[in-house]
Amino acid sequence: MDQPNIEIMAKVKSYLELYSVNLRDAQYANILNSVNEYLENKCIHKVIIDSIDITPDSSQTIYYCEKCYKTFNNLKCNVTDKLL
Numbered sequence: 001m002d003q004p005n006i007e008i009m010a011k012v013k014s015y016l017e018l019y020s021v022n023l024r025d026a027q028y029a030n031i032l033n034s035v036n037e038y039l040e041n042k043c044i045h046k047v048i049i050d051s052i053d054i055t056p057d058s059s060q061t062i063y064y065c066e067k068c069y070k071t072f073n074n075l076k077c078n079v080t081d082k083l084l
């Protein structure tokens, strides 16, 4: 892992998201937002192309960063994100 800080923040994010949205207070939401911003600003995305089954007969291609788990609608979007 070339960005251990991102790996840790991604874990923090997934852990924070375990707590019900309805129960989060403003400060809790701020912390989660800060973690999201950190990942957004610092992650040098490594996008993985994967396929998920929608039905037994059809599947959908998805793109996501293996470090921060951000998903991308398409590769064009990903390229833009990488440049930022």
Ligand SMILES: [Zn+2]
Binding pocket: 043, 044, 045, 046, 065, 066, 067, 068, 069, 070
């Ligand atoms: Zn990423």
